[in-house]
Amino acid sequence: MNKLFFKFLVLLMSLSLIGIILVQVYWFNTSFKNNDEQFKYHVTQVIDNVADKLEKQEEYTFYEKINRIKDSTGKIPEKNDLFEILFVQRNTKTNKTIIYKNSISSEKYDFNGSLFNKKNDGFKSFSSKRLTEVYNNNNNVDNSGLNKSVMPDSRDYKDGTLDVLNKVQLQISYKDYASTLSIEERISREKLRELLKKELVDHGVNTKFEFAIFSKGSPTKIKSEGFHFDEDATYSIPILADNEGNERYQLSVAFPNKKKFLLSELVSITILSIVFTLIILVAYSSALNQLIRQRQISEIKTDFINNMTHEFKTPIATINLALDAIKNPKIIEDKEKVFRYLQMIRDENKRMHAQVENVLRISKLEKKELDIEKGSSNVEEVIYDAIEHVNLILQDRQGEINNHFEAARTTVLINEVHFTNVIVNILENAIKYSPEMPKIDIYTENIKDMILIKIKDQGLGMSKTAQKRVFEKFYREHTGDLHNVKGHGLGLAYVKRIVEDHNGQVYVESEKGKGSTFIIKLPLIN
Template sequence: MGKKMFVLIVILMSISLIGIIAVQLYWINNAVESRREQFKNDVQISLGSVAERINENERASLQKKYQGILENTVLADEAQIKNFLFQEIDTTTNEKFTYGGTILEENFKMPTDFLDNDSIIVKRITGKNDFFQSKLIKGPDNLFSSIDEKRYSFTSRLKSIEKSEFELIFKEFIQTKPIHSRVSNRELNETIKDELQKRNINLDFKYGVYSNDGLATKLKSGYYTINKDDSIKYPLFSDGEGNPEYLLYISFPFKNKHILSGISNILLLSLFFIFIIIIAFSSSLYQLTKQKKISEIKTDFINNMTHEFKTPIATINLALDSIKNPKIISDNEKVLRYINMIRDENKRMHTQVENVLRISRLEKNQLDISKSVIDIHDVIEDAMNHISLLIKDRNGTLHTHFEAIVSEISGNEFHLTNVFVNILENGIKYTVGAPIIDVYTQSTNKFFIVKIKDQGIGMSKNVQKNVFDKFYREQKGNVHDVKGHGLGLAYVKEIVEKHHGTVFVESEKGKGSIFTVKLPLI
């Protein structure tokens, strides 16, 4: 897959994922907003029913009071006069309310010119209302006396003497009383609760009643304060012109829980599918990236393997051509030298193939790793003997610092020897000039620790992350200044992990590397 095609696929997949998630989130938001509006409408309807029930209760209470007045009216000779006096005393504030009313009904004749000297009988009804408000205090003689008096008089023209006229008069009177005298906290709370339950709203709520100019009244739950962004309001009482006298505010501390409860199952399912889509997209993207990386590494590996085999094959062909020469075939010494050369090159190719097959078998758990009790110091010394000639050939030095007190572990001597040989060879191959390598050992309560330090070219942070991957090499393409296939450290990691240990590298560009191997003690 080309780089442009890979980038295009990733972009298209990303756009699709973002679009799907955006649509899901838009749907979820719409569903939540719809539930929120429905909840608000249900509360508004409930508060409307609350206001209607409270008005009905007040109207019924008034009817009981003026029913007696209607039944005890007095008739006049030429007019019907209905007089009544209504008084109430508020024991809490020591206020006395006195309301007096007179309704006069008169019948008289009005002559007309357009009929045959007939006259029309006209009924005229007039009324006069007087209202007194007094505040009473106890005087020195324990008698009540008035300290404040207000009088309101007005005359209104009425159409007929029915209960509605008296209801208007009493309504004017009741509006002069404070709202906590008209409805109690308990009645209001129970009414609100009952109306909300009728609409399946079983939530804790807080309420408060405020006057039209924003002043708080005594009708409230606890220390309620208005939060206009989170409260729902509804007019509680109205004046004669239909304008609201008071506003009832109500809020629900746990309304979000109620709003989400109706769509919680669908919401969780939608979020679950979004999560699945993200996981699937991430996995696909990871696999695509991984496969692209593996493809590049394998291509690089094939190039390196081809180059590695090219030299020994060419050498073998030249040796065979030389042996065919009649002058050389009769020279036993030269023939023997060419035969040894063919054998060495063949052995070299065999070693390369064996490394590849070893990694393959190790991945498939087909490699036999039998374990026994071994002294890891002996294993390290054996590995050092294997690379001693390489060190000597490069005029390098190898120092040991064996400080581990306990060195016996359960492991496979052959494979662990190869592990340390590979690490030591890396220190030699990636050093410019004479290699200087130090080997340190130490032991803890649970682990045997080996540190192999070189003073080579080092490696960058990115290389350190990938150095134990199969086929990975810092040099790419056909650059073969350092021979190898990127299998040595992958083999090291696999063998160490098979021994339940860990291996990692610390390095800095131009300052060498330190490979650390931790193996569990017996």
């Protein structure tokens, strides 16, 4: 994959993910604001309804007292005519005349009681008599004479109490009377709480509330104990206006858990949104990690193929040269040279065979096809055996291995062949990555029921990044100017798999330019 295209793809995917998250945040904020507006609308309706019901209940109580007093007086009311309305209308084209008469009278009840003050010392009930007459095609009816001998074509007579005037007078009287009372006499705190609770539940606002009635900006005794004014969570409305429209009192309702309530309405869909966003985020991270890893593996495999090609190219070239030399008539007669060339061919063949075996071992380990039979062994003897395997290479580099065996208990359950290969691989790396004469120290010690094997060299060392990845398959750190270091990054991957199959652990401690220490921890046999 082209590097530029890969970077563009990663950037596009990242921007898309950020866009999804920003859209989710925007949706949440918008939904929260919409819920806040709906909450405000419902609460405003609630306190409007409560204010209206308070007035109606107070008015109804007043009417009930009036009716009880009227019924209990037993007095005959005085009747007075207030005024009479006379209306005449004539259509000159059709000669149709309409005459309307309305006579309004009042009945005054005079009574005293605690309900009224000096300003309101009685009550009037109003009644009316209404007559409508229609004259068709009759010119004898006029506005002045109203000829009584002429019979109307239609006549409509109505008589009864005038409820509108009664109601207006009662409302005026009740408001004048109520304005003389204190707010504590007019409204009960418990009644107000019940009204608010019922209205809030009916409008779906199921959250804690506090209330208070203010008089000209000062709180009255009609308030809940936990009321605290919060501009964002308190809603107010004027109540109990008098006849002149003066609004002396104000009802305020506060919601201390408003934000929590609004969030609770979004919690289910928000959780789903967060879960799906996290799934997308995890999937994206995983996909991106796989892309990067596959790219790295592709590069590592390319290096591996190049290394393997180089590893095979040299032995093959040596074998071909040896065969060509043997074919030479002068050489073929010299048995000593023939044997020497044959030994070269055998050595190079072993070298290629060892490379193939390493690859096959790793492949079998990954497929769990490698047969690892374990037995009780002395781990220090296995280490001695491994040292013998690398002795020739070590002598060629004029190096040395020093043993510091301090473990009192050394019996472990291992496969001797594979564990010997583990130690050999680590020792070969120590020799290979030592630019000067290799100097290697091997330590053993007991920690509880474990044995620790430390293999320390004084070679190139490795970076922190390399320490984290050194046991990965195909991984090889760049060796800078040290071009004679060859390999294919399979040795330490094999080491890790074998040690883990023995229920052990392997890790490395290293510092660039100061060598490395490979530590193997294995369980002892009790």
